[in-house]
Amino acid sequence: MNKVFKTGDHVALKDDVISGIVVDVLTNDVVVRTRDGFDMTFPSHLLVIENQDSFLKSMSNMSSLDSGEWEEKHASKRKATTQKSKNRAILPMEVDLHINQLTNSTRGMTNFDMLTLQINSAKLKLEFAIQNKIGAVVFIHGVGEGVLKEELMFLFGRYSGLEYFDAPYAKYGVGATQVEISQNAKLI
Numbered sequence: 792m793n794k795v796f797k798t799g800d801h802v803a804l805k806d807d808v809i810s811g812i813v814v815d816v817l818t819n820d821v822v823v824r825t826r827d828g829f830d831m832t833f834p835s836h837l838l839v840i841e842n843q844d845s846f847l848k849s850m851s852n853m854s855s856l857d858s859g860e861w862e863e864k865h866a867s868k869r870k871a872t873t874q875k876s877k878n879r880a881i882l883p884m885e886v887d888l889h890i891n892q893l894t895n896s897t898r899g900m901t902n903f904d905m906l907t908l909q910i911n912s913a914k915l916k917l918e919f920a921i922q923n924k925i926g927a928v929v930f931i932h933g934v935g936e937g938v939l940k941e942e943l944m945f946l947f948g949r950y951s952g953l954e955y956f957d958a959p960y961a962k963y964g965v966g967a968t969q970v971e972i973s974q975n976a977k978l979i
Contacts, residue, residue, distance in 0.1 A: 794835055796821050801841040804833060809923060810841060820882070827919055832882050883927035883969060886916045888939065910942050917950070921976045929958045933966040943968060952976030 796802065796813050802823055803810035809831070815822035820832050888909045890897055897905060913930055920928045932939045947955045947968075952975050958967035 794838070794840070796835060796838065796840070802838045803841050805837050805839055807924075809925075829884065829916065829919060831884050831925075834882070883929045884916070884920055884925050885929045885931065886913065887931045888913055888943075889931065889933055906939060906942065909939055910946060913943060914946060917946070917970065918978055920970075921950075921972055921978055924972075924974065926972055928970045928972070929963065929967050930970065931958075931963060931967045934964075940968065949979050950976060 796816050798813050798816065800813040801810070802813055802821070804823075809823075809825060811823040811825040811831075813821055814824045814830060816835075817832070819834060821835050821838055822830055822832050823838070824830050890905050890909065893908055893912050894900075900908075909932075917928060919925075930943060932943060944955070947953050947970060952973040954971040954973075955968055957965070958969040
């Protein structure tokens with residue numbers, strides 16, 4: 792069954808803690824602005840509409856069950872969910888570091904100020920991804936003289952549990968770097 796989402800819907804990612812508001816609906820994907828202000832794209836079949844009333848009802852029913860009953864009731868569901876989550880293909884979080892995406896005006900900013908803003912933005916979004924167990928992030932930095940890319944490589948090298956490489960050329964060209972985040976990645 793294909794769900795129909797519309798701009799403004801409150802949605803959550805199945806089997807994960809990520810939720811937010813729909814900001815755009817594409818052919819097979821939905822762009823969601825998370826509660827932390829990040830825009831992320833997900834296949835529509837991985838999203839559900841959040842309904843606070845049903846959530847509150849389920850929480851109130853929970854208190855009437857003891858932990859043993861709850862465990863029996865949900866043990867088989869948890870195994871099925873674990874199997875499903877290993878097979879799903881979630882698109883990586885995309886972070887555009889072009890300066891015009893980070894600020895309305897560069898008036899009065901030096902090249903150093905702009906680079907600092909870009910690196911700080913990358914660090915914040917990388918740490919968000921690590922904390923929220925997001926498996927992959929693509930940083931779109933452009934080509935230019937390579938200074939931003941070099942600084943990003945230095946930043947990524949400071950973290951354990953990260954692998955980084957050029958993002959898929961077919962989608963991003965040569966101006967993007969993909970970071971794969973392992974489950975045991977640590978913040979610096």
